Amino acid sequence: MEQQVQLGDIVRMKKPHPCGSSEWEVLRVGMDFRLKCQGCGHLVMLPRPKFERMVRGIVRHAAPQS
Template sequence: MMEKQQYAVGDIVRMKKTHPCGSSEWEVLRTGMDFRLKCQGCGHLVMMPRTKFEKMVRAIVRTNGKPAE
């Protein structure tokens, strides 16, 4: 069985779809039942349910300022 990915405030994630500004990287500002994300291209803030977030995320780019392993 696969282990659930852990996300933390400050992580930078790459999403499957790009934002209209052209960036596909987002910073996690809040976790829980809903995730608050900030676009790294234009600074737009978005809230989305955890289930939608987990389906849309492709990879963790950086974890709290450190490159992901």
């Protein structure tokens, strides 16, 4: 994935979470990604290679901080 994912972005993943939501908020970026499900609030950590395989695209970018 060539898009730059930043903190606060909402991303769509390949498979939906068991709650039914496919959208996740990015809480941490680095070697691991910390994601929060937008449906139920569940938190998960994914290694970078798995995240890059699973992500479909950015739904909404984070609001720029001033």
